[in-house]
Amino acid sequence: MKEIFFYIIAVLLLGQLACQKQSVSEQQAFSSVYWADSIPYPERNPISQEGVELGRMLFYDPALSAKDNLSCASCHMQHIAFTDGLALSNRGNSGKALKRHSPALINLAWHEGLFWDGGAKNLESLTFAPLTHPDEMAIDLPELVKKLEDRYDYRARFKQVFKVDTIHAAFIARALAQFQRTLISDNAKYDQVLKSDGQLQFTELELRGEVLFEEKCSNCHSGLFFTDFDYHNNGLDSTFPEGPEEVAQGRARITLNAEDLGRFKTPTLRNVALTAPYMHDGRFSDLEAVLEHYNSGVQRSPSLDKLLIDEHGNVGIPLNKDDKQALIAFLNTLTDSSFLTNPMWSNPFNQDL
Ligand code: HEC
Numbered sequence: 001m002k003e004i005f006f007y008i009i010a011v012l013l014l015g016q017l018a019c020q021k022q023s024v025s026e027q028q029a030f031s032s033v034y035w036a037d038s039i040p041y042p043e044r045n046p047i048s049q050e051g052v053e054l055g056r057m058l059f060y061d062p063a064l065s066a067k068d069n070l071s072c073a074s075c076h077m078q079h080i081a082f083t084d085g086l087a088l089s090n091r092g093n094s095g096k097a098l099k100r101h102s103p104a105l106i107n108l109a110w111h112e113g114l115f116w117d118g119g120a121k122n123l124e125s126l127t128f129a130p131l132t133h134p135d136e137m138a139i140d141l142p143e144l145v146k147k148l149e150d151r152y153d154y155r156a157r158f159k160q161v162f163k164v165d166t167i168h169a170a171f172i173a174r175a176l177a178q179f180q181r182t183l184i185s186d187n188a189k190y191d192q193v194l195k196s197d198g199q200l201q202f203t204e205l206e207l208r209g210e211v212l213f214e215e216k217c218s219n220c221h222s223g224l225f226f227t228d229f230d231y232h233n234n235g236l237d238s239t240f241p242e243g244p245e246e247v248a249q250g251r252a253r254i255t256l257n258a259e260d261l262g263r264f265k266t267p268t269l270r271n272v273a274l275t276a277p278y279m280h281d282g283r284f285s286d287l288e289a290v291l292e293h294y295n296s297g298v299q300r301s302p303s304l305d306k307l308l309i310d311e312h313g314n315v316g317i318p319l320n321k322d323d324k325q326a327l328i329a330f331l332n333t334l335t336d337s338s339f340l341t342n343p344m345w346s347n348p349f350n351q352d353l
């Protein structure tokens, strides 16, 4: 009897999987935040509950900065989808403005390249950049390890998670990566409409926006992640600075290939209503300005994405006033208030530890 029951469940589940259009990884991603087994991770750093909790403490702990005044969360704040609301932050140790806008941290476990130009390959190695950069946290790693040895119950927590007697910078990075892999946004109105089987509907305006979006935007901002994880030049600039470390070169800084000049990672549009200002340098202060860019501001250059050039050689994506209003209504359906308020990702030091 029991076997038959399981058989029926299995057939139902398989049937459901076969009906889905999404890829397996998307399917798993959006099944549940708590289903940790489905979040991709590198073999050397499996996700555990304790590891995520330790990562959360580190993410919010100002001890990670040279002057004890800055945590990861200073530039990645939950209520605005883990970005900071500034075009170019000057909150770092030196007080100098950074060269790039702080991106939202959403569904990062699925990103193959990190940073606007894909300059980091995984969340573990990425961590050392903000930690040690003189314009960010500017911490000396051995110094940081020493600080943490005597702080809270870090030593016991590192031992529990990584089975080590002494804290090491590599494990700080691993715990932070575990926490960040759980930052999954999959419960916006958009998702609820998809999952509701017709119970919940888009408004007429949102629906018009969705149709426009599918037609004009989803080639790059694609699928349930609203990004193709690839690099494109969407026409912000017509010329690019020369020199080996010029961040405005975009992907070309990493590949040294002229075709990649001005190409940046397609940002996700989940929670985009809250993540202003926009683009890699935060040059646009609202969504109207972004849409006006696509409508009339696209600049020509040899690396401009072909999708932004029509068959007559015109550049840009023509959008009238009604189109813009509909697109913005649709983009607003990507706001996931549970992501912005879930206590799982909030500052643990505001609660009794
Ligand atoms: C002073 C502000 C600041 C601090 C502090 C900071 N970041 Fe960032 N973060 C940024 C900026 C700016 C970028 C974009 C850099 C780039 O792409 O070149 C970024 C990018 C990232 C990314 C890449 C996201 C993506 O979509 O590719 C991750 C992940 C990240 N930071 C995590 C962290 C962690 C973990 C910490 C703490 C150890 C931290 N950040 C501290 C400003 C900051």
Ligand code: HEC
Pocket: 213, 216, 217, 218, 219, 220, 221, 231, 232, 233, 234, 236, 263, 264, 265, 266, 267, 268, 269, 272, 275, 277, 278, 279, 280, 281, 287, 290, 294, 305, 307, 308, 317, 327
């Ligand atoms: C050719 C690929 C491509 C197309 C088509 C495209 N985008 Fe983008 N979009 C990008 C890239 C790449 C960026 C980041 C560019 C940068 O920062 O240098 C971006 C940035 C954005 C941003 C800023 C997000 C942020 O977090 O800063 C918004 C909003 C946006 N696009 C909306 C749209 C909409 C709406 C459409 C359709 C009208 C569209 N895009 C069409 C590639 C594309």
